[in-house]
Amino acid sequence: MMAGPGADDAGGGLARHIPVLLSEVLSALAPRPGETIVDGTFGAGGYTRALLEAGASVIATDRDPDAIAAGRALEAEAAGRLRLVEGPFSRLDALAGEPVDGVVLDIGVSSMQLDEAERGFSFRHDGPLDMRMAQAGASAADIVNRAGVSDLTRIFGLLGEERHAGRIARMIEKRRAERPFLRTRDLADAIERLVGRKPGDRIHPATRVFQGLRIFVNNELGELARALLAAERALKPGGRLAVVTFHSLEDRIVKRFLAERSGRAGGGSRHLPEAKGPAATFERPAAAVPPSEAEMTANPRARSARLRAAVRTAAPARGGELSDFDVPLIGGVSGANQ
Ligand SMILES: C[S@@+](CC[C@H](N)C(=O)[O-])C[C@H]1O[C@@H](n2cnc3c(N)ncnc32)[C@H](O)[C@@H]1O
Structure with a gap:
């Protein structure tokens, strides 16, 4: 499943960016005053604004310098509760520089990127x-x-x-x-x-x-796999992870990661059935959440979106490799720009 029917460019698009699955993301993240949440995909700041309104502090990353520049006014308004950092979310733990209470990723392109002809995403x-x-x-x-x-x-x-x-x-x-x-x-x-x-x-x-x-x-699948590993390192025990994806290749990466990390896959072996795998680093992985009918009608771009969420345990991060995620390699790499 790729971008929804009717999309006629590199990812569907609207004149302005409407945050997708916003209320579902907020209930998964449950932001509280005094907490710090990483918004790995700042974009037009839709999620970040809602997190700030809920009283949380936000460290927001985006690798698009235009998105960061456009967000500087909001950063100034937020009076110290928003820090914008330009960079790839595969390094979100290093970019945040501190343990955090939540991580949210909204994978893909923004409507600003799609609608700006000079960016070359659209035909x-x-x-x-x-x-x-x-x-x-x-x-x-x-x-x-x-x-x-x-x-x-x-x-x-x-x-x-x-x-x-x-x-x-x-x-x-x-x-x-x-x-x-x-x-x-x-x-x-x-x-x-x-x-x-x-x-x-x-x-x-x-x-x-x-x-x-x-x-x-944009090495999107490699970035996503590495971001999940980075979120595992960055989240405090009890911290929440919420990831919105737009097609099946992405959703599969998140689904497998959370199933494996929450102990639903692996652990023990045929020869040593009593041997336990490493301790679960995430718990309560929720079933994928699609948008409501009302959201799909109001925002056709949301049609193929799926939210997956889980809660970090206290177990140490396990680490991992790109090869653990079944990311397709092309010419030996997961994408042109690593
Ligand atoms: C779908 S938009 C996010 C929209 C945002 N949630 C909102 O409500 O306005 C995705 C954003 O993530 C950024 N992005 C995509 N992949 C990234 C990566 N690997 N690292 C950092 N930013 C990335 C894009 O540049 C884009 O601005």
Whole structure:
């Protein structure tokens, strides 16, 4: 499941960013005055504002310098209760620099990123083929014009769940030999010419390719896996973790992590059935929470969102590797920008 039907760019979008699953996130985080919560994905500050209103202090991170710059006014208003830090949430424990009572992540792109043509996430608005949240490192154009056909096929097929991944990759290889792809609309039009668009198709034929590229350019799955490990290190005993994801690859990473860390998976073995696995680092993992019908009607972007939450125990963080998470590797890496 990728961004909901009707999305026609790298992740669906609205004119302004409406926080997704906000009341559900707040009940999972249960912020109290005097507590400190990390909002790992500050974006337009929707969650952060609500956390501040509940009396908590917030350390908010975002790797997009534009999001951080736009949040400085709120930081000034918050009179010492908000600290904004530019950086990747895979390092949220180091960026926070202190044990915290809650961590929230709202994975994906913001509507500001989608709607700004120059950021290159969308083909509704023509722009440079960029897609870099952090505005640094390899861009989508670098990948499209340089990656081999088999890597492009995996990016579109595994990360974008695109049925025509191989055909599209071969078309790109041929076309870029004559003229590189530099603009979002150029790539979207070339894909549409190749695979066609049937009347009644709810999404543009380039949507899944754009999503796969966005996930790879921003190393989104590797970042998510590392952020879960960072949250395990950062949370105090009793601290709450809440993660909102937008497609099945992301949700699976969070679901498996919480099942494993709450002792529902592993522990013991066929040969030593009485041997216990390491102590659970999380408890009370909640079933995935979808948005209400009312929220989906009011905000179609929310359609594929799922919230998962759990509570940190007092057991020491276990640590782990990217390979524990089944993050697909393409050309040996989980994404272009590590
Ligand atoms: C869906 S928006 C968050 C919206 C926010 N919850 C709100 O209510 O306004 C996601 C934000 O997370 C940021 N982001 C995505 N991946 C990130 C990462 N690995 N590290 C830090 N920030 C990231 C994006 O730049 C974007 O601003």
